Amino acid sequence: MVSLGGLARKLFGSANERRVRSYQPKVAAIAALEDQMKALSDEALSGKTQEFRKLLAEGKTLDDILVPAFAVAREASRRALGMRPFDVQLIGAMILNDNAIAEMKTGEGKTLVATLAVYLNALAGRGVHVVTVNDYLAKRDATTMSKLYSFLGLTTGVIVHGLTDEERRTAYLCDIIYATNNELGFDYLRDNMKYERNQMVQRDHAFAIVDEVDSILVDEARTPLIISGPLDDRSDLYNTIDAFIPMLSEEDYEIDEKQRSANFSEVGTEKLENLLRQAGLLKGESLYDVENVSIVHHINNALKAHKLFQRDKDYIVRNGEIVIIDEFTGRMMPGRRYSEGQHQALEAKEKVQIQPENQTLASITFQNYFRMYDKLAGMTGTAATEAEEFANIYGLDVIEVPTNLPIQRIDEDDEVYRTFEEKFTAIIAEIKAAHERKQPVLVGTTSIEKSELLANLLKKSGFDKFQVLNARYHEQEAYIVSQAGVPGAVTIATNMAGRGTDIQLGGNIDMRLERELEGMEPGPELDAKEQAIREEVKKLKAEALAAGGLYVIATERHESRRIDNQLRGRSGRQGDPGRSKFYLSLQDDLMRIFGSDRMDSMLQKLGLKDGEAIVHPWINKALERAQKKVEARNFDIRKNLLKYDDVLNDQRKVIFEQRIELMDATDVSSTIADMRHEVIETMVRVHIPERAYAEQWDVAGLKEKVATTLNLDLPIEQWATEEGIAEDDIVTRITEAADKAAAEKAERFGPEITAYVERSIVLQTIDNLWREHIVNLDHLRSVVGFRGYAQRDPLQEYKAEAFELFQALLANLRDAVTMQMSRVEIVREAPPAPTLPVMEAHHVDASTGEDDFDEGAANYVAPEDRNPQDPATWGRVGRNEPCPCGSGKKYKHCHGTFENA
Structure with a gap:
């Protein structure tokens, strides 16, 4: 029996299909202008930009000029980039212009889609921000797409780490600005700490297109951007407290992996009180007396550092520093630190130099930063599972854009084993079999630790023809990903979100040309080498296609379905054949945390033997339900955090x-x-x-x-x-x-x-x-x-x-x-006597990093000789001395704030 809803969908199509169909008349209108645009000279085509700007100045809206503007951008793209946007790419660009999220499968050309919406909105002259997940992609996309924008008479800027304020200001004045979410957020906070309007670098928040929108607006939105300044050094305290944790036994604390919390039991509290008393750190009788609030905070951080945070999963130690790893993308996040002393607790645990704790000077969440834009849009391959969150928090609809060619990837049912060992044995056998038939393989893992474990197991089994891609090898990631589609290639990757480089069967021609032709002079030799590379890639692609396309093997399920879909979506690009399969064990984190004990005993009763796997669509559905529960819980946490942050905002x-x-x-x-x-x-x-x-x-x-x-x-x-x-x-x-x-x-x-x-x-x-x-x-x-x-x-x-x-x-x-x-007074100092050179002895205050003048310095007047009512009698006052006026404040915070020598 068909439900009314099902019948309506059959007759009229789903809401998504109806929305996509609504763009078809405009697509047809753009196509009708194609011949007219082709007939224009480069100069005439470029001149259309000024025509459109004039129309907008006369009162036309962006929607009024969308069709001719897209037709111009499509033709300009063909001439400047050698790429003509498909009809589905036009639809994707219209969705972006309509303040929504375009969900487009991997390999559908999202970077090119953005250029159409960017061009149209840049005509308004307020600047368009294109947001990427890392500096590499910001630079790459800005460099590539600026050819198109400059052809059309628009300027392009790029904001990356390490630019001066002047360079940032110049970039923000461009028509189109490529930048990472972090740089945009930090620039906003820094601007609002400036003291002169002309020192600010950002000019407007008109329109932003967020690439990998799920990664930036959902995953990274849990961590606020914070600008902070150092407090006093307390490394001795961290080291002392860190030494206590290894002395505890399992009965002294309770760990909840689901909630990621760690607490001391009554026995553990007593033991800690004795240790703290011996170290002279306990005030009063009980650990939970009000005077010990700070100590309780530090010992809880130390417990979490040892029992909840795992090296090579949550963080790595690199060049004597603790570097956080993004759990969703597997990327290192240099410069980002855990707040409230947690980072210092990890530094004490790993015996590296402890950096001073910081005080928050300014902060903002990504949710509240991106909601400042008058118009916001996004694109990704995986947003539908978080559609409710995008609608509730950002007011963004998620619209799935059909693929240019039908998907031919085969997604197989999961294989579930009882133990890790059995699962990895099956994975290694599958990798070797695929390599034998020359099928390129991408193996997805959830952490650096797991990727290196698999790499070691492969080596032990006598197989060493593979590449490892994780946060340790961040610098080579683009090239490793670009060549993962070569026949027989085996690439082990930690999470694949936002890599920004497609896996093309046979290998990525552009990447190879860039690397292999580097330094060669133009001429017959270079032309011959280029032709040989193109022929080789063409031949390799045919081999990879014959072997079945890219085979994605996942070593476990992630908490979020999106991350699984991102990995799976790497295969089957642009209608290519492909295959994907997930290998699971009851000892995986998701299975273990969400009730695999009963399943284990049930499978043993059913007589599941060692090395055997259970494969059934019901298993997939049960896992999906578990993932939905986790996603819903995480959404509730983010929603609740945002309610509190909205008050501060x-x-x-x-x-x-x-x-x-x-x-x-x-x-x-x-x-x-x-x-x-x-x-x-x-x-x-x-x-x-x-x-x-x-x-x-x-x-x-x-x-x-x-x-x-x-x-x-x-x-x-x-x-x-x-x-x-x-x-x-x-x-x-x-x-x-x-x-x-x-x-x-x-x-x-x-x-x-x-x-x-x-x-x-x-x-x-x-x-x-x-x-x-x-x-x-x-x-x-x-x-x-x-x-x-x-x-x-x-x-x-x-x-x-x-x-x-x-x-x-x-x-x-x-x-x-x-x-x-x-x-406040202005102190005008008499110039020193010309015969005697002025000698100023000063040191740096370790706690503030500021200069303080020594009593032996020139122009120093003893405190008893100063008249509080007459600043002319004070002479040279140290910045950290009490102000002679008697206010009780330091001189730098009182009269010294506005000296005008």
Whole structure:
């Protein structure tokens, strides 16, 4: 019996098919213009760009000019790149232009698809960002596709690691910018830490196309981008605590691999308390006394480092550093560090140099960064399994684009063995058989450790004709992947997401030409060599096709179906034949964690012998259900994290917008005056409550507060004795005195210096308070979950308290700016006597990395000889000395902030 839904699909097609069909009229209209475009000269074709820009300036929309613009880009691509986009590629580009995700199988030419949507949107003149997963792909795609863009009169920039601010600014001014997600996010954070508008490098967030969109917007979105600064060195503490963990036995802790958590048992806690007491690290009686919060945090990190984090799976040790490995792509992530002391715990475990812990200066999640774009699109081979997440978080539909040619790959049922040994024995036998028949083989593993284990087992069995591709050999990855389709080639790879290079049967011609013709002079010899390579690749492709195409062998299932599909999708490119098979064992992580005990006992009862495998479609469906459960749980975790981050993001937007307004303003004196007036009103209300009798007024407290905040010595005690005086009169008198002092100071400084000092003080104060606020919210996040035990919603509690903290930040901002403005002075130093050379002795403060002047330095005045009210008597003050004005702050945070020598 056919359901109504099934009947509707048969009659009208699925929603995806209907959406794809809706683009067909435009595809036909583009095809109708093809002959007309071919007839144009290069100059006339290129000139179309200016025609389109003129139409947009006259009020036309991008959709109005889509058909002729795509026709121009298609013809320009044929001339500049030697590639003419297929009809399905036009559909993919229209999907991108419609603010959606185009799911296109591997080898369908996603890089070329993007150029059509990029060209159309770049005509608006606001810049288009094409986001890639690594620097190599950003450079490669920018270099290749810039031929097309420059032919059409557009400029191309590329943002990679190591560029100067000037180089970045120039790149961002281009029409099209290729960059990695990390570089874009970090540039945004750095821009919002600048003090001058012209120092910022990014200009707009108009349109972004994200390549490997599932990898960037789902997998990497779990880790926020953080810019941090070092705290004090505590390597001794990490090493001491690390030495305790090997002393513990299994009864001392509990490990939960599903939740990736590790906790100490009661027995383990007692044992640790004794060890910490002996080391002099325990304060009070119990480990869980409030004074030991920091110690508890460190010992939990040390336990996780030893029991949850695996070397060569989660991280590798390279050149004396711990380098994180991305679990989804198998790539190294140099420069990325685990936060909150976890990285230091791993460094202590591996006995490498411990880097200082960092304090967060600025942070943002990829979800919130990419949601800033007016228009966002993405492309990948595997997005359908995460369609709900893309729709909920980014408002992006996932549309599957049909392949140019029908898929001929055969996907076989999984083979399940009882043990690792049996599984790997079967895999080795299958690899050897495929190699014998000259079929290229790609073997997928989930970690470096597993890829090297398989490589060692192959060597022991007498087979050594293979290549290993994992994070250790990151530099050669593109070439290894490009030649994995040669007949008889065996390539062992750790995860295949975002490699960016297709596996072409017979080998990749372009890669071979680039490598083998390097350094040769143009001439008959080079032409002959090129022709020979082309003939050889053609012959090798025929051999690989005859052997059945690329054979993908997977050594286990990943938690995410997408990663399995990415691996499987490497085979069957552009209608080529191919084959894929997954080999599993009950000892695999996924099977072990998700209840394989019952299956093992059941298979033994059924009489499954050693070396035998169970193969059945039901097994595949059961595994898929387990993977769906994991995906749903991971989505819930990401969704929950985002709800909390959205609270911080709303506040971040307010702060960053405020900073930009301040940088753009030529004069912020009215803002500072408003702050000063609010501060005065608040301090008077605190010390002179409304409707209080004169004898209840805290006159002494108010006088002291006025002196510390406004740097004014006012006769408040005399005012308070005047008959009929009210608190409003006190507010008015203090305000008048403060405004007068500010006006006199502004006159002494001059308008230019006053404007600079005022803007700089406000920006620096905002930044310092914002950093403290981020830390406070982190601490709040770590404990607010416990409110659930009191039947209160942790998220609502977090929102309420985060709002209160933000209000406190704004109040503190007013106080701090008013205090600094009342005390700031410009010190003009007399030039040294010409007969005596100035000798400045200074050292670097190890904790801050800043210079501090020695007491023996020239122009130094002893503290007792300085007049706090007269900066001219202070002489040369060390940056880390207490400020002579008596504020209690270091000189660099008080009067020293704005010296103008």
